[in-house]
Amino acid sequence: MDNLEILIPLAPFIMVVCIVCIPLWLKSRERREMQATVRAAIEKGQALPPELIEAMSKEVKPPKESSALRDIRVGVILIAVGAGLAVLGLMLGHVEDEALHPILGIAAIPALIGVAYVILSFFNPNKGVRPQV
Template sequence: MHAVFIILIIFGSIASLFLVPAWLKSQERQKLQDTLRAAIEKGQPLPTEVIEALTSDVKVRPKPSPQRDLRVGIIWMGVAVGLAAMGFAISFEDADALYPMLGFAAFPGFIGLAFVLISFSGRGQKS
């Protein structure tokens, strides 16, 4: 019975990572619509910028830049160092755990290294 609860907690937490932000965004839009409805009922005119902002659902993504690539690369390399440190800590109890954890840590480490190299190669270019 405990195994079922553990599995439900794991999958529930993974599902909540996707469902909670979507629910919060829908609540925010609902409050905005209520505010606009109250303004319309009181006879206040709506600016055209507000209407354009509501009708266009364009997500603004930051442009790729060398600084952003460097930050992402450092974060990935930090994840790799953390996994390697966890493997080192586990190896005190089980000596066979070090090399698999180092191999697992190599994946985010090389991703981070690629981002850092991309940031250095893009320094001279204009965005």
């Protein structure tokens, strides 16, 4: 029974490690198998189809460039998250008086980051660039 009592507090940490590590391991295994297939085809002298080359290069995502429109979108989403947390604080404030101020403090963090994004969008040099979806 002592072993189970040790695992219970460690369960959230083990879960996070599993959520992060298992997809990374599966993706690397898939890439290794694809590379082995390509190597075998090259060793046999077969030409690689353009669809295969395109599929292999599609997985590599170019970094998203910052634009004013993207900054505004991120800012509005963060302001909405802050507003949602503030409403939660107001609702909980009716039930428990001491819950209002800490939750409003927590709500201020994403909201103020969102305001900073919106302000920075006015100074972004890439104003006319539409973000890649």
